[in-house]
Amino acid sequence: xxxxxxxxxxxxxxxxxxxxxxxDEPQAVRQQLMKKVGAATGAxxxxxxxxxxxxAEIVKASLTTISExxxxxxxxxxxxxxxxxxxxxxPKIWENMDDFKAKAAKLGSDTxxxxxxxxxxxxxxxxxxxxxxxxxxxCHETYRLKKN
Amino acid sequence: xxxxxRKLVSGLVFLGLVGGGAFWWLTKPAPxxxxxxxxxxxxxxxxxxxxxxxxxxVSCHAKPGGEGDARLVLSGGAPLxxxxxxxxxxxxxxxxxxxxxxxxxxxxxxxxxxxxxxxxEHLYPSFPYASYVRMTPKDINDLWGYMKTLPKAxxxxxxxxxxxxxxxxxxxxxxxxxxxxxxxxxxxxxxxAKLARGQYLVEGPGHCGECHTPRNALGGFEASQWLAGxxxxxxxxxIPNITPGSKSIGGWxxxxxASYLESGFTPEFDSVGGSMVEVQKNMAKLSAADREAISAYxxxxxxx
Numbered sequence: 132x133x134x135x136x137x138x139x140x141x142x143x144x145x146x147x148x149x150x151x152x153x154x155d156e157p158q159a160v161r162q163q164l165m166k167k168v169g170a171a172t173g174a175x176x177x178x179x180x181x182x183x184x185x186x187a188e189i190v191k192a193s194l195t196t197i198s199e200x201x202x203x204x205x206x207x208x209x210x211x212x213x214x215x216x217x218x219x220x221x222p223k224i225w226e227n228m229d230d231f232k233a234k235a236a237k238l239g240s241d242t243x244x245x246x247x248x249x250x251x252x253x254x255x256x257x258x259x260x261x262x263x264x265x266x267x268x269x270c271h272e273t274y275r276l277k278k279n
Numbered sequence: 280x281x282x283x284x285r286k287l288v289s290g291l292v293f294l295g296l297v298g299g300g301a302f303w304w305l306t307k308p309a310p311x312x313x314x315x316x317x318x319x320x321x322x323x324x325x326x327x328x329x330x331x332x333x334x335x336x337v338s339c340h341a342k343p344g345g346e347g348d349a350r351l352v353l354s355g356g357a358p359l360x361x362x363x364x365x366x367x368x369x370x371x372x373x374x375x376x377x378x379x380x381x382x383x384x385x386x387x388x389x390x391x392x393x394x395x396x397x398x399x400e401h402l403y404p405s406f407p408y409a410s411y412v413r414m415t416p417k418d419i420n421d422l423w424g425y426m427k428t429l430p431k432a433x434x435x436x437x438x439x440x441x442x443x444x445x446x447x448x449x450x451x452x453x454x455x456x457x458x459x460x461x462x463x464x465x466x467x468x469x470x471x472a473k474l475a476r477g478q479y480l481v482e483g484p485g486h487c488g489e490c491h492t493p494r495n496a497l498g499g500f501e502a503s504q505w506l507a508g509x510x511x512x513x514x515x516x517x518i519p520n521i522t523p524g525s526k527s528i529g530g531w532x533x534x535x536x537a538s539y540l541e542s543g544f545t546p547e548f549d550s551v552g553g554s555m556v557e558v559q560k561n562m563a564k565l566s567a568a569d570r571e572a573i574s575a576y577x578x579x580x581x582x583x
Contacts, residue, residue: 165549173548222515260542264550268543268559271552276516 158216161207164200171196172263179257187249190256194246197263201239205232221276231274238266306452308399310389319384319416322424330422332564333484334411338557339368342432353378354432359405360513363498364441366405374431388419394455401451403439404458404498412461413483458499464488465505465580477576480569490518490554507583516553524582536574537567 171193177183178190208224208231224231245259340353352372359366373380379387382397389395394408402408414422444450464482469475481487492500493509501507508520523529527545528536535546540562543551551559562570 169548169550172544172550176542176544176548264543267550268552268556271550272554272556275552276511277519277553278516 156216157207157209157212158218158220161204161220162216162218164204164207168197168200168204168267171200172260172267175256175260175263178253179260181253185253185256187251191246191249194242194249194259198239198242198246201235201242205235217278219275219278221274224274227273231270234266234270234274238263238270241266306449306456308393308395308401308452309455310385310393310395310399313385315416316385316388316420319420322421324421324425324428326418327421327423327425329565329569330414330418330484331425332561333480333569334414334422335484335486335558335561336371336426338554338561339406340371342434351429352432353426353429354434355436356434361405362512363405363445364439366403366439366441367436368406369436370432370434371426372432373427373429374433377433377435378431380427380431384420384423387423388416391419391422394451394459401448401455403448403451404454407486407489409459410483410486410489412459413479418484454498457497464492464500464502467576467579471575473572473575474579476569477572477574477579480573481576485573487521487558491521504583506577506580511553513554518553520583521577522580522583523578528577529582533571533574533578536577537570540565540570540573541567 174183174189174193178185183189205228208220208228210225212218213220213222213225241262245263250256250259336353337350339357339359340355341350341357342352342354343357345352353370354372354377355368355370357368359368370378372378375381379397382390386397390397390402390406391408392412392414394402394404394406394412396402439446463478465478467474467478469478488500488506490512491506491509493504493507495501506521508525509518511518519525519527521528531539531546539545539551540559542563543556543559545551562573
């Protein structure tokens with residue numbers, strides 16, 4: 132159990148082998164970052180739903196991953212990366228880059244705030260996840276477009 | 280596409296003007312007989328609130344920019360883009376002058392299920408009455424009771440910005456004649472109470488098809504493409520296929536779908552986006568049983 136938790140924490144922190152991808156196009160990099168955020172969110176949801184036992188280390192590692200990832204995420208939207216590689220980024224990002232960055236920063240700081248007062252049980256994780264989910268949705272609502 | 284629609288609608292308007300009498304008779308606003316709305320008794324406000332969330336009225340009618348309880352101020356005004364022009368949802372708060380506080384249950388019910396306005400005019404189907412037509416008189420009565428408990432707002436929404444000929448409400452009679460029906464959209468086993476409930480919620484108040492089903496040149500649903508996905512009316516991107524044939528949710532279990540509607544997270548922990556964010560927030564307010572009924576129905580419709 133302990134070992135699995137550590138491995139998961141390591142993978143989430145980006146130390147896992149899979150983090151080294153061949154593709155370094157900005158579209159691929161940012162999709163990879165979002166997948167990492169998704170995986171961390173999934174780990175929290177597993178605990179919130181009671182599918183996995185509460186584990187403070189996993190909660191901490193997952194929140195850290197989300198918070199750290201959001202610091203650099205908006206750097207991967209340079210001009211010229213609006214299309215290609217099946218990106219689901221909306222053109223609105225480049226029209227409102229400041230607002231887009233603010234939404235990334237809000238998720239980053241909201242998770243950092245949860246980290247500072249680490250949820251101590253399943254219910255606490257559930258409550259924190261509710262707030263985090265709203266931050267994901269408020270960015271995806273405007274800036275991510277499903278294309279198929 | 281746009282040009283074709285314009286030509287066809289102009290045709291309908293032409294028919295309306297030239298065909299005169301016959302067309303008018305066939306397409307005149309058709310409210311329910313008064314008895315339809317009588318004897319419904321005291322509204323059940325708790326059910327009315329559930330109907331309100333299932334119907335997603337806030338998505339279009341809420342005062343723009345509000346969060347939380349401010350969403351209950353139904354002052355309207357938000358722009359709704361469509362291929363025909365920009366609509367502004369009206370004020371439907373219980374204010375007696377700016378809103379619909381002075382309406383009767385019958386007037387409200389005929390707007391909701393017949394697309395007939397208070398002055399007997401045709402309403403535009405951007406107000407999804409072509410889905411709400413399936414709602415029971417009881418649910419309408421309960422919803423009406425609940426809506427009267429919401430805050431009044433005195434704002435008057437701007438008028439629609441529609442070019443000729445779409446600014447003519449007369450032509451809408453032709454649209455209704457062709458497309459306003461309360462027959463089921465998909466054949467599912469309605470002996471199964473859960474599926475029947477899911478069908479009611481999705482095809483009626485939930486108006487899921489309004490976004491997820493592609494439309495023909497006249498703005499009616501492609502009947503054979505129920506929930507098969509459609510272009511995004513706001514411009515780029517697509518509204519996904521939500522039948523069991525979808526590359527994405529085809530692989531989700533019914534409980535995956537229910538949990539997406541509740542939390543906004545997909546089984547891969549992607550998070551809901553686009554105009555579905557508002558819908559999901561509304562779905563989160565329904566009972567777990569209703570979310571499960573919706574999911575069961577989505578697993579039962581024909582795979583496209």
